[in-house]
Amino acid sequence: MNPRELEPLFKPRSIAVIGASTKPGKIGHAIVKNLIEYGFKGKIYPVNPKAKEILGLKAYPSVKDIPDEVDMAVISIPAEKVLNAVKECGEKGVKVLVVITAGFSEVGNEELEEKLVKTAHEYGMRVLGPNIFGIAYTPHKMNATFGPKDILPGGIAFITQSGALGIALMGWTILEEIGLSAVVSMGNMADIDVMEVSEYLAEDPNTKVITIYLEGLKPGTGRKFLEVMRKVSEKKPVIVVKSGRSERGAAAAASHTGSLAGADKVYDAAMKQTGILRALNIEEMFDWARAFALLPLPRGENAVIITNGGGAGVMATDAAADYGVNLMDPPEDLKEKFRKHMPWFGSPKNPVDLTGMATPKEYYGAIKEALYDERVHSIIVLYCRTAVCDPMELANVIIKARDEARRDGIEKPIVVSMIGGEDVYEAMKHLNRNGIPSYPIPERAVSALGALLRYARYKGVVKQ
């Protein structure tokens, strides 16, 4: 495919909302509202034969009445009326259709779905959906969904085959302050599919990592999926949650989406070949995505744990073994450097244990040693709340150390885990907002670094 074809889907200059509604609570109302309130920079044209004005915008009886070019039409009208609207869009010269409406192949109405796509193609239009909650692209301030409004901008693209889950996760990303570049609801994938969207996003400068919630592929598309995703993985990290791992889960997925869930082992092997990172669940997917969105890739295998709690250090050490993170044995001269930042009963081995007496000053010192030593490639900072070390101050010295190293041309991934109460939670948010991914338990920080390493190895950034 030519990725340019999807340009109007992500960067339309004008959007018609067919089925726009004056009634709060209606999907056709929510979409217009989200478009306006999220600050879409292009033109918005509500289409509704019974309304003169919707949310302060002039409404048109038909898309054909709009006195302007229309790049994208979002369609949210009853299924039986969709075909006619598609025709009108075609005659109008619309480039891409976002078909929200349900009631197609997912309920056995394959025929109507085929007609929909056929008609669209006759006019040279592409179709996203049907049976979706819409699309958002934050760099253009476009929220053409009926999901939550205030999507946080960021480097993570999120593609979802499940509508309900996708909308719910949009809300969750806001709560968790996870920044998104795009949200794409795939629905029945009658025309545009996961591969094509991934190819487009691989070229998108605003997207750093692509996340996909996948339930299954259409029969016969497995090989193509591998070919395409291999190319995409060369350009951007791709993280997939492929549900239907178990036999019963696969059966449930098949009945849910109508797509072939397939033998999980085949998927699993295929994903590994293509460089796709497979996460076990959505929490893990976004944990990893956050790291990819914020951090440089490690340039080598050597990781160092810096902690004020022996217990946290031990847990992270176990996790390092689980997730393929190599904890280096610091050479004597590096141990000596670490030793300067701890009391006599600390440990300069790896985990570097600054002890419970560590203040932000000792953390700063030890992190700087690790940043400026060429033999260290990535850093895991762990913190257990103590009275002598304020979590927000600690967050700030971590940011400071990272910034200073950056000014000296040193870029290394730092992941953080902080354990404690409300003030620790706030400090972690502060770190996340400042480009350092932070996690509530050490294992999740190590898992995220492990994902960075796997991708760095796949890309050859780290020599295996």
Added chain:
Amino acid sequence: MNPRELEPLFKPRSIAVIGASTKPGKIGHAIVKNLIEYGFKGKIYPVNPKAKEILGLKAYPSVKDIPDEVDMAVISIPAEKVLNAVKECGEKGVKVLVVITAGFSEVGNEELEEKLVKTAHEYGMRVLGPNIFGIAYTPHKMNATFGPKDILPGGIAFITQSGALGIALMGWTILEEIGLSAVVSMGNMADIDVMEVSEYLAEDPNTKVITIYLEGLKPGTGRKFLEVMRKVSEKKPVIVVKSGRSERGAAAAASHTGSLAGADKVYDAAMKQTGILRALNIEEMFDWARAFALLPLPRGENAVIITNGGGAGVMATDAAADYGVNLMDPPEDLKEKFRKHMPWFGSPKNPVDLTGMATPKEYYGAIKEALYDERVHSIIVLYCRTAVCDPMELANVIIKARDEARRDGIEKPIVVSMIGGEDVYEAMKHLNRNGIPSYPIPERAVSALGALLRYARYKGVVKQ
């Protein structure tokens, strides 16, 4: 051992704080403050030769000057002064010592530690510690720690071998609203050990589940640990995070606590034999503990998933396979019952998919069917945020259904997972406060139910 011996450790009528301090920031100040402000009902006697009054309480030059019986003495003075204080406590007739002070075997000073215990035993006193952050027992409003003050009362006892991690986790349980019966910092375990504390808590009517962060046992105590914990598991569920799983982690644990970490496989096999539930990390440990603290054990293997999102249902189905949760195939008559609460395109199979159109009413109906059908033994409720189903209303109908069934003598575990933003987060907190454990991703809810089932099988409540 005779568990009665630990009675003064959990339910002292009076506490002397030796090394109580007038200076905020000092450990000896924090402990007195926590005791007062958390509302300890017994007497508190600060001991400090240089102060007349500490935080409004009369201070005494020596424990021997206190004009009252002293059940427990918390000792927070320099290591070299501890022996003398121990002697004075012995002469005073103190029953149990909580030795906060560090600088004993953990830094190679085994001799001083042995003397400490020997001296205490000569006077018939027991010793918790040294090198600990204290002990808390919420039913008696005793917070004799220098950790966070506002421990939430509840049914989970938390025993920790790591001090820094333990204090940090105390803060975390407050943030996460996890209710605790007791927090016990074990430190060097010079006298009282994890087994003895577990035996005591097994008899404690305020403790429903025992959680242990364990790094290693003393050499030669492995067999005894198995014998004791087997007995404890018969009475209460015991959840352990045993760190040092990996070779490197074990080495780190050994250098951290000085205790023998041991071959992990041996631990793992031994724990299974004794009925101990081994969690992979602290998040999982408290996820499970919350379920044990709040829920009845399932009386059989048949679990049902009720969801409004197909995707969430598929993920939970996968997790059920991972965690040994058996999803029943509903018989025709039960399917018919479920069908009453969904549109025609819903699914009465398991997962029971109420579809994205489900309101609290449909959830209520379906949950009641599952509660009142004898063939269903446990219920997993999943929810993806939708416009038609308010999360707080949903939380309330789940509570209502549970309460109505309970009044009819029906007790079944219900675990919930809700995906969405701020209002969903609030609804989950509401559920947790009302005795229904709720988790941000379906996998964690299923994992918790899996732990209940494993314990129910071990206890013979569920026939295998």
